[in-house]
Each structure stands twice: as C-alpha cells, then as structure tokens.
Amino acid sequence: MDIQEKIRQQIAADPVVLYMKGTPDFPLCGFSAAVVQVLRRCGLKDFAAYNVLEDESLRQGIKEYANWPTIPQLYIKGEFIGGADIVREMYESGELQELLKEAGVLA
Ligand SMILES: N[C@@H](CCC(=O)N[C@@H](CS)C(=O)NCC(=O)O)C(=O)O
Ligand code: FES
Numbered sequence: 001m002d003i004q005e006k007i008r009q010q011i012a013a014d015p016v017v018l019y020m021k022g023t024p025d026f027p028l029c030g031f032s033a034a035v036v037q038v039l040r041r042c043g044l045k046d047f048a049a050y051n052v053l054e055d056e057s058l059r060q061g062i063k064e065y066a067n068w069p070t071i072p073q074l075y076i077k078g079e080f081i082g083g084a085d086i087v088r089e090m091y092e093s094g095e096l097q098e099l100l101k102e103a104g105v106l107a
Contacts, residue, residue: 003061014048015103017075019062024049031084032072038091039074043106077103 011017016039022028024036024047039047052059052071063069066080074081076099081087090096100106 003057004065007058007061007065010048010050011075011078015077015105016044016047016100018047018049019052019058019071019073019075020049021051021053021071023051028053029071031070034084035072035074035087038087038096042091042097042100044100047105076100 018024018032018035018039020027020029020032020035022032027033027036036049050058052062059071062071062073066073068080068083070083072083072087074083074087081090081096081099087096090099097106
C-alpha cells in the first residue's frame with residue numbers, strides 16, 4: 001500500500017493520532033514527550049501513537065501528508081492540529097481541551 005494511503009487509514013481509524021519519536025511511555029525526543037504530556041494533562045487516557053523512528057517511509061511520508069516538516073504531529077478526528085508548539089499553545093488557551101471534548105474522548 002502507498003504510504004500516503006496508509007497514513008490516511010491510520011488517521012481515520014482513531015479519534016486521536018500522534019506521530020512521534022519513540023512511544024508514549026518512552027518518548028525519544030523532548031518535542032514528542034511534550035505533546036504526550038499535554039494530552040495526559042488534558043485527561044486523555046488513550047490515543048493511537050506511531051513511532052516514526054521505526055519506519056523511515058512513515059517519517060518522510062507524514063511530512064508530505066500534512067505539508068509539515070517536523071515530528072511530532074497531532075491529528076484529532078482526522079484533522080491535522082500541529083506540532084509541539086501549537087499543541088502547547090492550544091492547551092494553554094483551552095482550545096485543545098475543547099477539541100478533545102468535541103471528539104468525545106474526554107469525560
Ligand atoms: N517546533 C517544532 C519542533 C519539532 C521539531 O523541530 N522536530 C524536528 C526534530 S525532532 C524534526 O522532526 N526534524 C525532522 C526529522 O527528524 O525527521 C514543533 O512545534 O513541533
Ligand atoms: S530528536 Fe533531536 S530534537 Fe527531536
């Protein structure tokens with residue numbers, strides 16, 4: 001399967017999808033760790049996470065998919081949200097919590 005099609009399916013399969021370096025329990029970059037921490041602070045228990053360090057085609061493919069040059073990348077309900085800076089800003093403004101509530105993944 002084409003990598004862009006694979007990404008499309010991954011993003012459609014779960015309400016919250018994070019492309020990151022490492023895993024939620026063992027992030028291998030501070031930017032990825034920051035997004036995981038913010039999601040947990042929002043009260044999110046579970047989300048889909050893909051480790052781009054285990055798949056070079058995914059690491060490159062995800063940059064093309066969103067036309068965004070860096071990892072991490074967060075998607076909510078199929079929509080690209082942003083990387084660590086944007087996620088942090090949206091958390092501080094409360095916008096991220098709103099999006100997660102709308103997605104039905106928060107209590
Ligand atoms: N300011 C970015 C920081 C992320 C970033 O700079 N990521 C770099 C280093 S981890 C990256 O993905 N570089 C390309 C690569 O490693 O493939 C954000 O808000 O997410
Ligand atoms: S791996 Fe070095 S900044 Fe992310």
